[in-house]
Amino acid sequence: MESPKLALIDRPSLHEELVNRLRDLIVEGELPPGTRLNERVLCERFGVSRTPLREAVKVMASEDLVELLPNRGAVVTALTEADMRYLFEVMGALEALAGELACRRIDDAALAEIRALHYQMLLHHTRGELPEYFKCNQQIHEKIVAAAGNPVLVATYRSLSGRIRRARYMANLSQERWDHAVHEHEQILEALTAHDGARLRDLLQRHLANKFEVVRTAIEPAAQQVVAEG
Amino acid sequence: MESPKLALIDRPSLHEELVNRLRDLIVEGELPPGTRLNERVLCERFGVSRTPLREAVKVMASEDLVELLPNRGAVVTALTEADMRYLFEVMGALEALAGELACRRIDDAALAEIRALHYQMLLHHTRGELPEYFKCNQQIHEKIVAAAGNPVLVATYRSLSGRIRRARYMANLSQERWDHAVHEHEQILEALTAHDGARLRDLLQRHLANKFEVVRTAIEPAAQQVVAEG
DNA sequence: TTTTTGTATTATGCATACATTCAGCATAGA
C-alpha cells in the first residue's frame, strides 16, 4: 500500500512563501525598480525574522529580480530598454521552440483549453477589457509552452516571463496594435490546430517581437521616472 | 572625475562563494546525485556558520542543482535521462538563437578567438586528450553564445549548462562519435566565418542533439548507480 | 517472527544576538 503522492502536504517553507510575496509586490509595482529592500521593515511587514527573509532575497537575486549591493542590501532591479530587448529575444526563441514541440505533442484536451481561452480573450478584446485580456493572453502563451511537454522549458520561460510581467502591467497599447495582436493570435490558433510546427514557430517569434515593441514604448516614461528617483 | 568601475573591488559575498564551491563539488562528482547536504558537516568543511551556507543552498535549489526536502534538508538533484533530454532541447534552442545572432553581431576579434580555440581543440583531438578537448569545446560554445551579445541569453545558457556539466565529466565517447563531433565543429566554424546565420542555427541544433545522444549513453550506468544508492 | 508504538537523538527551520561596514552629519581647517 503506497500511494503517497496524493496525501503529501507540501507546506511551502517560509522563504519560498516570501519569494512569492516579494515577487508579487515587485510585479504589482508596490516596490518599483530602484527601491531598496530594508530588512527590518520587510520583517515587520511579513512578521518573520531576518533569516528566512534574507534567504528569499538571495534567491530573488539569483533570478535577477533584485540586485545585491555589498553591505548595502538589495534593490529592485531596474530594467532598461536593452534588458527588455534581451529578455524578449530569448523568450522569442523559447516560445518558438515551444510552438514547434507543442504542434507535435499537444493532445485534444489541451488544444480545447487553449481554444476556450482564445475565445474568452476575443470577448475581452471586443469589450475593451484590457487587464482581463492580458490575463487570458498570458495564460494562452503559458499553455502553449506547457503543451511542449518540457518542464525545463516551462521553468525557464516562467523565470524570464516573471521579469517582464511588471512591464506588462503598465502596458497601454493602442487600439491598432491591439487589433493586430488579436489577429496574430487567430493565426497562432490556426497553426496550432493544424499542427503546423514551422508556421507556429514563425508566428510566435514575430508575435513576441511585436509585443516587445508595445512594451518598449510603454516603459519609456517609467524609465525616466526611475532616473528621477535615482 | 568619475571612472569608478575600474577600481571597484568586488569581493564576492560569502554565500556567493559558497554557491561556487558547492557547485564545483557537485560538478566534479564529489557530491554525487542523491547525496544529502548536511549543514553541520559542510559548515565545518568550509569554516563558515550555517546562515550563509543555508542562503547558498536556497540559491542552488532555485537553480535546480539541489532539491529541498521539507525539514530534511537538501539533496543533490539526480538527473534522469528525460531531464537531460529536456535540458538539451532547451539548450539547443538557445544555441540556435545564439548562432544566428552571433553571425550578425560577432566582430573579428571574437571570431579570431573562437578560431584559435577551435584549432587548439583539434590538437587535443588528434592527441586523444579528452578532458582538454572538452574544455576547449565548452569554451567555444560559450564564446559563440557570448558573441550573440545578449546577457540574458548568456546567463540562461550558463545556468542550464551548469546542470549538465556533471554528465559531461563522465562522458566517454567513442572514437567514431568523437570524429563526427569534430567534423561538426569544422562546419560550425565555417558557417560562423561566413556569417551564415541560418546554417549555423541548424548546425548547432543538430550538434546539440548529437551531443545529447553521447551523454545519454554515458549517464545510463550512473543512473543505475543512483537507483542502487537510493 | 513480524509489526507497531514509544522514545531518544539528530538535523533542520526560525529567531535573535554580535560584529562590521556604510552613510550622514557635524566640526574644524583652509
Next chain:
DNA sequence: TCTATGCTGAATGTATGCATAATACAAAAA
C-alpha cells in the same frame, strides 16, 4: 564658504541559540 576628516547611527553580514519535525532504534504485543 568650501572641503576634508572624524564621529555617530543604522543597516547588513555572520554566528549562535532554541523549538520542532523526522529518523532510528528498541521494546512490547500480536
